[in-house]
Amino acid sequence: MTTNRPYDPYDSFKKYSELWEKQINDFIYLWTNNSEFVKMSKAGAETQSRYLEAFRKNQEALAGVLNIPTKNDLANVATLTIQTEEKIESLEEQIWDLQDSMKTQSKEIETVVEVSKEIIKLTKQLKTELVKTKKELADSKNIQSELQEMKLELSKLNTFKDEFEILKNLIEKDKREEPILAGAGSAK
């Protein structure tokens, strides 16, 4: 009968308690698991409900006379707060939506701005190029006018040449006529 295990009185106590618990619960189960018990509990619950209902009604009536708030009044006030909270919440959600749409809009605007920046850059480039071409155009005009002048001068030169040619011809004629004239003179 000797054991070297130290004496633990709680071990057996625990085992017994578990046994008792199970037995009591099984007994209660058997005792309550029938339609009579269910009907009885229903009747009990109904009576209790009716009694409580009447009691609450009287309380309300009495509180009305005494002019003091009841739990119901407080609950009504609390419900108002909850309603306000809900409204604020829906407002917050609307603000979110607005924020979101603002964000997408601002993003769109940013892209538009970027595009327009590029356009501005391009136009600036175009402008400088335009100025350049204008300058070139002016230059070419100058050249043209100069050319025209030159042409004119050239044409003038041409007439001069013609005149010169005529003169040359005349001189040559003169030269040819002179010996005849000399010959005629000697013959005289």
Add this chain to the structure above:
Amino acid sequence: MAVETPNLFPPLDFEKEMKRWKHVFQVLNEPEPKIGHTPRNEVWKKNKSVLWHYPAKQKKYAIPLFFVYSLFNKPYILDIAPKASVIEGLTNRGYEVYLLDWGEPGFEDKNIGLDTYIQKYLRTAVKRALRHSGAEEITLVGYCLGGTIASIYASIAEEPIKNLIVATVPIDFSTIVGPDKWAEGLKDGTINVDRFIDVFGVVPPAYVEGMFRAVSAPIYFSNYTMLLNRAHDSRYVDKWRRMNKWTTDQVPFAGEAFRQLSNDLFKENKLVKGELMIGDKNANLKNIKANMLVVSSSNDNLVLEPQSLPIMDLISSEDKTYKLVEAGHVSLALTGLFAVVVDEWAASRSNPL
């Protein structure tokens, strides 16, 4: 005459006994253990509900997890103790975690029904979590009744829900735990909560606890003898205290939601039949197309496997997995095992970064 004298008084481990009683007095006198140690911040608050965000230690997944807990009990079971916490386990594994704490409904919340909870609280919370995380999709994780709520929500959701994980979830209420005559009474209308709720507004926590006690074990004291038996082990005592705090820390239940739960789900089993209406929408599980993981625990004595299993045939998801885990209804979360289960499945479905 050398008779061995029987050892009538076996040796008593004095030190162990001292420790045992010290711990027992600690349990009796010291304040309750602090719970909720994983760092978190509040994202959104509405009425009594709070949406918490637990940042990942090192973010590894793009899609955050969104926990929907049951309306019974408090959600801190998911973050009960360091190293055993489900949420801590998941943040350590690189998930961003959101948790919707429903809060404790007061008398003024008696008109909150399942539709209000789903449309005005859960939906908004999911939206907020999506906005807060900047993610494009989200994984919903529902635990116990939270799984039922998450499934109902997923069937009418417009938000991008990529994955849906439900654990120990009651979907089919044709089998209910507890005495069968009670279930019969509930189905044929003998037990009717309407009047009770009209009078009470919200179901008081004591009644909620009583209801759970009634279906599992009306007389329950073996937890105390168990504590006495193992009180010399400080680690066990710590675990016991946390568990005890959680089990006794019941929340009231909003009346309208309880009425719907009792009439639409328990009594008429509308979710399985596809007849449940949430607001003006028909919450038909057929509409769920998200990747689905259903986790059941084998030793669950509150939500039985046949209650969870039918969801597999009702949804129209292509990627669906059913997993039976060796655990109990609460111990799945209590031991942190749930984090491992979630991670195994969700890792490949959460867009790793």
